[in-house]
Amino acid sequence: MNCEECELLLAQEKVTPDVEAHLEQCAECWALAAEIAANAEALCEFRDEALATPPQTVGARRRPSRWAMAAAAAVVLGAILFGWRTADHGKQTAVPPAILKIKMLTPDPDVVIYWLVDANERGTER
Amino acid sequence: MAAHRQRVLRTAYRLLGDLTDAQDAAQEVFLRLFKQLDRIEGDPQAWLYRVTVNVSHDHLRRRRPAREATPEAAGDWPDPAPGPFRILELEERKRLLMEALAKLTERERAAVVLRDIEGLATREVPQIMDVEEVTVRSQISIARLKLAKYVRARM
Numbered sequence: 008m009n010c011e012e013c014e015l016l017l018a019q020e021k022v023t024p025d026v027e028a029h030l031e032q033c034a035e036c037w038a039l040a041a042e043i044a045a046n047a048e049a050l051c052e053f054r055d056e057a058l059a060t061p062p063q064t065v066g067a068r069r070r071p072s073r074w075a076m077a078a079a080a081a082v083v084l085g086a087i088l089f090g091w092r093t094a095d096h097g098k099q100t101a102v103p104p105a106i107l108k109i110k111m112l113t114p115d116p117d118v119v120i121y122w123l124v125d126a127n128e129r130g131t132e133r
Numbered sequence: 134m135a136a137h138r139q140r141v142l143r144t145a146y147r148l149l150g151d152l153t154d155a156q157d158a159a160q161e162v163f164l165r166l167f168k169q170l171d172r173i174e175g176d177p178q179a180w181l182y183r184v185t186v187n188v189s190h191d192h193l194r195r196r197r198p199a200r201e202a203t204p205e206a207a208g209d210w211p212d213p214a215p216g217p218f219r220i221l222e223l224e225e226r227k228r229l230l231m232e233a234l235a236k237l238t239e240r241e242r243a244a245v246v247l248r249d250i251e252g253l254a255t256r257e258v259p260q261i262m263d264v265e266e267v268t269v270r271s272q273i274s275i276a277r278l279k280l281a282k283y284v285r286a287r288m
Contacts, residue, residue: 018274018281042281049226050249058142058152060159 010036017043078113078120089123137178138163140251141185147246148189150235154196158188182251183261186243193239226284233283237276244269245276 013029013036016022022040030037089106109122141162146155162184166173173180234242240262247258248269259269 014278015274018277019270038285039278039281042285043277045226046230046277046280046284047249049223049230050245051252052223052227053143053147053230053250054252056143057139058146058155060138060142060156 014039075115075118078118081120081122085123089125137181140178141181144182144185144246144251145189145192147231147234147250148186148239148242149192150231154192155189158185158192161188179257179261182247182253183263186247186262190239190243222288225288229284229287230280233280236283237279240264241272241276241279244272245280248273249277 008025008029010029010033013026013033016026017036017040030040105125107124109124111120111122113120138159142155142159145158145162146152149155149158162181165184165188166181234246237245243262244258247253247261248255253261255270255273256266258273259266262269
């Protein structure tokens with residue numbers, strides 16, 4: 008058996024009697040066998056390591072969900088309507104707007120819709 | 134789920150050699166998992182390993198030229214070995230192994246990470262990598278020899 012054959016068998020973890028006989032007379036292959044065994048031990052240790060998981064959640068990198076987009080659209084629309092109505096209302100009466108903030112939960116726990124309403128216009132509904 | 138997350142992160146880290154890249158890859162793997170949860174057939178662990186290898190390879194291709202492994206990250210783990218000399222030797226070996234892993238081909242690295250680090254059976258690795266078993270056996274042998282020669286030349 009030559010060194011090349013011995014190396015391949017060592018790498019395949021096949022320590023046959025031929026390999027053992029070769030190792031007894033070849034210091035190079037004996038050293039390589041020791042290295043392969045030590046590496047195997049070190050590689051096994053990698054298995055038990057605990058690595059730092061990323062601080063952000065998986066969902067944080069996702070594209071905004073439909074709920075999030077709808078919520079954003081609702082907030083923008085609400086703000087526009089509220090601003091328009093307040094401006095319009097301000098021309099007719101001098102009553103300052105009483106902003107009522109409505110919190111609406113959605114099936115997505117990450118998304119909450121806030122709705123801004125002028126309480127003066129809601130009358131007794133308040 | 135935490136155990137799966139660690140397994141994916143660990144595998145990606147050994148394949149990529151960089152913890153930040155590995156965290157990105159792990160996130161991508163779990164994003165794919167959530168998207169395809171109802172379509173996964175067979176062993177989910179094998180699926181996770183397969184996607185981890187593929188995502189890590191994609192990261193490597195996007196990140197040319199390849200960066201060196203980060204040795205400081207390789208030495209962060211406690212060692213149960215008894216003596217200080219033994220600890221130092223083992224830590225140095227781990228550091229060199231991280232460097233050597235980065236110098237393997239993608240397929241060799243994936244094969245040796247799955248077999249020797251993750252401890253999968255030799256018949257499981259080809260299923261994950263979608264290649265013949267004889268090919269994987271050869272890749273593992275070549276990788277082990279390369280690792281041994283690299284470390285031996287430096288210790």
